[in-house]
Amino acid sequence: GDLASRCLTKVPEVFPREFEEELDVVRDCRGAPDVVGYGAYGVVLKGCRKRDASMCAIKVVxxxxxxxxxxxxxxxxxxxxxxxxxxxxxxxxxxxxxxxIPDRLPSHQPPCGGMGDAA
Known part of the structure; x- marks a missing residue:
């Protein structure tokens, strides 16, 4: 199988308060975290530091x-x-x-695209 199926960590949908005070997780058009890659026991997500808006990788284990x-x-x-x-x-x-990691999922996720996305 692929690395995602063998990884010991699932991609979280929500994050703890301590985390969200410092970092934002970049999300795809479905609202899911943008996964950079998987390892044997961790998943790496694309993130952004709130203090300076710099991009970073976030490893979740x-x-x-x-x-x-x-x-x-x-x-x-x-x-x-x-x-x-x-x-x-x-x-x-x-x-x-x-x-x-909180065990509840967010109640609302933004839809893919929008009216302003039409070419």
Whole structure:
């Protein structure tokens, strides 16, 4: 199967308050988060920092599947390594936000396109 089906983390539809205070998730025309890619245990979303409107990648990792598989040490090692990197050609980890994903979905999603989109 593809990476999405093997990834231990599902793409969240809603995000915790701590997250939304700092970041916006870029969404497609259906209102779904714009997925950049999938890894073995995390999904990467396209995002935007609210403080300066700069684009960023947001890696979301569900902890419970890693705990169940005794893989938390791998995640901790990845975070430690990424936090120590500081080079303009390497992805840089700016911040870790540890929070619970809300279990309710938003009640409204914008429709694809709109009247102003006609060519």
């Amino acid at each position: 569900e902890l419970q599947p890693l705990i169940d598989r005794d893989m938390m040490k791998q995640l901790e090692n990845e975070v430690t390594i990424q936090q120590s990197l500081d080079h303009h050609n390497v992805v840089r980890l700016h911040r870790v936000i540890k929070a619970s």
